[in-house]
Amino acid sequence: MRPALHTARLRLVPVADEHLPLLVGLNADPEVMRFLIGRAATPEETYVEWERRRGPQSDEERGLGYWVGFEGEDFAGWWSASSFAADPARAGLGYRLARSCWGRGLATQGARVMLAHAFSVPGIDRVVASTMAVNTGSRRVLEKAGMTHVATWHEDWDDPLPGTEQGEVGYELTRSRPGPSRPSG
Numbered sequence: 001m002r003p004a005l006h007t008a009r010l011r012l013v014p015v016a017d018e019h020l021p022l023l024v025g026l027n028a029d030p031e032v033m034r035f036l037i038g039r040a041a042t043p044e045e046t047y048v049e050w051e052r053r054r055g056p057q058s059d060e061e062r063g064l065g066y067w068v069g070f071e072g073e074d075f076a077g078w079w080s081a082s083s084f085a086a087d088p089a090r091a092g093l094g095y096r097l098a099r100s101c102w103g104r105g106l107a108t109q110g111a112r113v114m115l116a117h118a119f120s121v122p123g124i125d126r127v128v129a130s131t132m133a134v135n136t137g138s139r140r141v142l143e144k145a146g147m148t149h150v151a152t153w154h155e156d157w158d159d160p161l162p163g164t165e166q167g168e169v170g171y172e173l174t175r176s177r178p179g180p181s182r183p184s185g
């Protein structure tokens with residue numbers, strides 16, 4: 001079971017059907033999707049995305065998957081400590097915040113609690129994350145949460161986004177070196 005999680009300002013609850021309209025609304029903002037698909041996502045694209053996230057990228061039994069965050073009553077976005085079917089020792093950190101919530105430390109707060117949660121799951125030794133090299137905000141969140149840049153690679157896309165030429169970057173944190181990943185509120 002995925003537990004509800006908290007930070008000083010966020011209440012994080014496991015993603016459920018009732019949250020899909022909020023996720024469709026989040027993906028409808030082209031600025032939110034700038035480094036993901038470079039435009040607003042359609043509702044259909046968002047349903048497909050969440051089938052994948054709530055299916056093969058979640059493991060309810062181990063408490064791994066996706067959470068939606070609320071600041072008071074307001075929807076702030078989603079965070080993940082997701083699962084990899086091919087590697088049960090690994091979890092994935094991710095997040096996507098509504099534009100109204102940017103620039104106030106919320107992504108980092110949520111990321112820290114996701115890392116702490118992932119490492120509380122028996123058998124998880126490593127948390128990984130990736131983003132476009134040019135997504136400075138996301139990289140900064142990963143660094144502030146205590147993760148280390150471990151790889152840069154290039155992918156061939158049919159319709160590359162601006163900045164693709166600088167590649168993708170991978171970050172990780174291992175259980176033996178949890179560093180400042182513990183929640184600090």
Ligand SMILES: CC(C)(COP(=O)(O)OP(=O)(O)OC[C@H]1O[C@@H](n2cnc3c(N)ncnc32)[C@H](O)[C@@H]1OP(=O)(O)O)[C@@H](O)C(=O)NCCC(=O)NCCS
Pocket residue numbers: 031032033035095096097098101102103104105106107108109130131132135136137138140141144
């Ligand atoms: C990227 C994103 C998660 C940042 O969220 P946020 O809540 O604004 O981040 P925080 O307030 O926790 O900021 C963490 C650090 O990143 C920096 N930062 C945040 N956005 C930034 C940006 N666009 N450019 C440069 N730095 C940025 C902050 O200044 C802060 O660093 P500092 O403490 O040294 O000043 C948010 O803008 C977002 O959800 N974007 C759309 C989706 C996305 O790109 N998700 C990641 C895909 S992998």
